[in-house]
Amino acid sequence: MSVESSSHSETVTIDTVREAVAKLLPRYRLALEEFARIESVSWPSFDQSQVQRSAEFVAGAASALEIFDGGVAIVHAPMGDSTELGQPAVIARREPKNGAPTVLLYAHHDVQPPGDESNWETPAFVPTQKGERLFGRGVADDKAGVISHLAAIEALFTIDPETPLGLVLFVEGEEEYGSPSFANLLKDQRHLLEADVIIVADSGNWSTEIPALTVSLRGNATLKVTVRTLDHALHSGMFGGVVPDAMMPLVRILGRLHNEDGSVAVPGLTSSSAPVPEYSEKTLREESGLLDGVSPVGHGEFLDRIWNQPSITVIGLDAPATSASSNTLLPEASAMVSLRVAPGQDAQAAAGVLAEFLAQNPPLGAQVEVEIVGSGSAFKMESTHEVVGRIKSSMKAAWDVEPVDIGVGGSIPFIADFVEEFPGAVVLVTGIEDPDTRAHSPNESLHLPTFEKAIITQAHFLAGMGAASAHPAG
């Protein structure tokens, strides 16, 4: 056994881990391809038997490891307050020994719909390698996350068959569909999910050369604002210029949402503060496709705007299409407003602040109705627990370069559910994606060397945790 009892970063040598992972990798690469052929789209309009098949695939692979003495189960929970059940999740548990901690490894086995197949250069559900990348729907998000957990666990037991570490593999089946039964699942299966450390493998790295720990995610909220001015439509020649149509106050309300520079003008929506890496306007223009002459919005460092500040976007309007327009004063018009909530602010509170702002001082006394359609919480890792340093030193060892802390402008609301249900656990958000992964888009792909490094990182982390609890440093 290559485990020593010296200080924790040295307890397991990275070469031992690399060797163990290299031996397992060809088999897990094939498993990933087989897994990615299963069209496990969790949307109700797709064939749901495929989601069941992918859950069975995960359960089978977990059972084959023969280390889960607490069992491997496929479980369902009701969605929200309804009696309808959500998609199948897989939970496998191994109890810790001698007071060692338990690490929960999270990923999801469902995938986004493929979208228009004609936009794919290779078939979405036929994993195809080109150069260092494997293309296909879900090969990265998040089937590589699932496989990286399985491979890291097998590597751990190759390196240290006697590890006292407790382990939970938790693979959800509806993340892409908004995890409607997730909160209930956590409550129902609490006894199986109890853990000290939660590793979420569903985020990305700074690049294919530099690993990252995701330390913040913005939350989100969606609000619908409806404006009414008349009890029926009117001829614009008869009454135009004397009574307002609904669009007039609506555009004024929407116009209040931003300052002149495009930053959010709603008092009470807070920002967070955290250092951000360098990101130039040139890169921003290239990556976003911003047109010549159009200026970016907001102020501060670009990544600070995306990671640490709120943003508001009007994402839909209910008004006649231009092709169906006529000379009419509209009695009613609606807009859908999407809010990204800065880390550190409660999403429901932020939605309330925005709802009040939209409804206050209605222009021309128009009737304004605001509905909060939904919200998801932000995440901010504030922990200084030693496992944070430990995962970073495993990243450094596996990648041979210092990792960076990143924020993410998007949202993974289920992480807040974890934090709420297990307030004592440290949540580490990692992932196998890189900036070219194109998760959710056509031609999604996995960078294969990144996949290997992610497995090495995790195996090194788990082996180190196990060794440290078997031989606590004096």
Ligand SMILES: [Zn+2]
């Ligand atoms: Zn994902």
